[in-house]
Amino acid sequence: MGKKKQENFLDYVPKRNQLYAWDLNQKKHVEIAVVNRGMFNRMAQIIFRKPKVSKIELDDLGSFIWQELDGVKTVYEIGTAVKGKFGKKAEPLYERLCEYIRILHNNRFIVYENKKRKNK
Numbered sequence: 001m002g003k004k005k006q007e008n009f010l011d012y013v014p015k016r017n018q019l020y021a022w023d024l025n026q027k028k029h030v031e032i033a034v035v036n037r038g039m040f041n042r043m044a045q046i047i048f049r050k051p052k053v054s055k056i057e058l059d060d061l062g063s064f065i066w067q068e069l070d071g072v073k074t075v076y077e078i079g080t081a082v083k084g085k086f087g088k089k090a091e092p093l094y095e096r097l098c099e100y101i102r103i104l105h106n107n108r109f110i111v112y113e114n115k116k117r118k119n120k
Helices: 039-047 060-068 075-090 093-106
Strands: 013-016 022-024 030-035 053-057 110-113
Touching (some): 013 075, 013 093, 060 075
Antiparallel strands (some): 013 110
């Protein structure tokens, strides 16, 4: 029996989900537009005058990472770019980066492209 090779999260290729529009605000921070759908949200829009679209503003680090999520770079390559821009401020780099990307994925803000294949 051969051992099953375990996947390495650093080889994943994250990509922004096209269902979410985004833009840079005046502070050069990414703002992700989230449309509030569903009956509960519709009632809240009418009764409490809640907005139809909520904007989620990312901080400096999150905005930089978001713009790196191009569907081409691996998590490892994104980490290298983060380290080049933020240095020690991003430490512990890969633990924080992996957790951040998992949160974005769990909230469906990103999807994973096929992982890069290493040449055999």
